[in-house]
Amino acid sequence: GAVVSQHPSWVICKSGTSVKIECRSLDFQATTMFWYRQFPKQSLMLMATSNEGSKATYEQGVEKDKFLINHASLTLSTLTVTSAHPEDSSFYICSAPQAGGTDTQYFGPGTRLTVL
């Protein structure tokens, strides 16, 4: 099946710094990728939809200036958490539907962000 990777798998940073998380589709092209956030013992919540070549669309309550998304190519989307704070500590997961496929979503392994 299709593979989606994320880097880094975990990151610890100080409050106020920015963190970039990469999401790559390894063996297929993805014009759209999704970014989810999962707090402990909660389910995944969609943050934003990343669109190749255009601006991302954000869900209600997600600050676009804080969570910068860049979908520069058909295989790479990046999420940058700017000026991270402890409340941003979470598990961030990206997913991508395979273009022209069967609507199956392929998920990355996730990135654990801890902000001190």
Place this chain on the structure above:
Amino acid sequence: KQEVTQIPAALSVPEGENLVLNCSFTDSAIYNLQWFRQDPGKGLTSLLLIQSSQREQTSGRLNASLDKSSGRSTLYIAASQPGDSATYLCAGGETGANNLFFGTGTRLTVIP
């Protein structure tokens, strides 16, 4: 907006038992429904995908059903094994978009 609920939140069964996990959703105009498995601290593994025109899908010991009229889906696991221990998430897809609305999950523990 689709709201997805899963009951129970946690379930413990002895090895070998058959079990059913429940998922309910509010919008019957669901495009598809997926069941995922998530191991602690890990990403998601897709188990089964049911399109809105389908009623069920099977893969090995897993069988998932979809009843749009009642807003329910079930995941049936036959002959459970300790390796089945994980959190199971259901997620509904909406027409015209690919993003998924996730339930809160059922944490399954299969006791050897």
